[in-house]
Amino acid sequence: MTALPSSLVVLDHPLVQHKLTRLRQESTSTAGFRRLTRELSLLMCYEATRDLSTEPVEIQTPLETMEGRQLSGKKLCFVSILRAGNGILDGMLDLIPAARVGHVGLYRDHDTLEAVEYYMKLPDDVADRECIVVDPMLATGHSAAAAIDRIKASGVRKIIFVCLLAAPEGVVCLSERHPDVRIVTCAVDRGLDEKGYIRPGLGDAGDRLFGTR
Numbered sequence: 001m002t003a004l005p006s007s008l009v010v011l012d013h014p015l016v017q018h019k020l021t022r023l024r025q026e027s028t029s030t031a032g033f034r035r036l037t038r039e040l041s042l043l044m045c046y047e048a049t050r051d052l053s054t055e056p057v058e059i060q061t062p063l064e065t066m067e068g069r070q071l072s073g074k075k076l077c078f079v080s081i082l083r084a085g086n087g088i089l090d091g092m093l094d095l096i097p098a099a100r101v102g103h104v105g106l107y108r109d110h111d112t113l114e115a116v117e118y119y120m121k122l123p124d125d126v127a128d129r130e131c132i133v134v135d136p137m138l139a140t141g142h143s144a145a146a147a148i149d150r151i152k153a154s155g156v157r158k159i160i161f162v163c164l165l166a167a168p169e170g171v172v173c174l175s176e177r178h179p180d181v182r183i184v185t186c187a188v189d190r191g192l193d194e195k196g197y198i199r200p201g202l203g204d205a206g207d208r209l210f211g212t213r
């Protein structure tokens with residue numbers, strides 16, 4: 001059994017596990033897969049943002065004034081790893097609609113399993129923001145590690161990586177290349193097969209989200 005790092009958070013909440021099980025099922029339709037991904041994204045966003053800083057704010061309730069709390073500092077930036085990351089992005093933006101968004105376009109070379117970059121656009125002031133990087137799958141970890149290399153090169157200091165499913169190999173790879181990055185996921189599966197797919201997994205997340213296969 002691979003030793004998993006302390007930077008890993010696995011959401012063992014019953015709602016998360018129920019929805020993840022439905023998501024994995026081959027019989028789940030494209031529409032169902034999208035809806036479940038969105039719902040799981042809300043729950044993952046809740047966990048990923050638990051350390052955001054807040055500040056006091058005086059407000060008026062219908063009955064009296066009180067001191068509430070509001071988020072402080074610069075707003076968040078979500079970074080979606082294209083294309084499957086966009087399925088998670090939708091749910092995250094439901095919860096934090098004012099967040100900025102960056103995109104890193106990567107695909108896995110089928111033979112080498114290395115990440116190949118084809119697009120990159122981050123907000124100009126991304127270096128002043130905390131980034132939550134989203135991609136449904138952490139398989140070998142090459143895509144996530146390459147995306148985070150590029151985001152760090154833009155000066156970002158705090159990054160959290162959020163995915164639906166992880167393989168132990170991907171968790172180890174990402175935490176070795178980026179030990180400072182917290183990983184939030186719904187499950188860590190058994191491992192990778194010879195084609196680099198997560199087993200038992202859920203198949204190709206991009207194809208299931210967008211109905212391309």
Ligand SMILES: O=P(O)(O)OC[C@H]1O[C@H](OP(=O)(O)OP(=O)(O)O)[C@H](O)[C@@H]1O
Pocket residue numbers: 081082083084085106107108113115135136137138139140141142143144170196204205206207
């Ligand atoms: O950890 P890794 O081994 O790098 O694999 C994970 C990557 O594979 C999938 O993307 P894919 O290359 O299928 O692109 P897509 O999102 O366009 O389908 C997935 O969405 C991740 O980005």
Ligand SMILES: O=c1cc[nH]c(=O)[nH]1
Pocket residue numbers: 137139196197198199201202203204205206
């Ligand atoms: O199992 C896997 C591995 C990488 N990408 C996917 O979409 N699924």
Ligand SMILES: [Mg+2]
Pocket residue numbers: 084204205206207
């Ligand atoms: Mg894919």
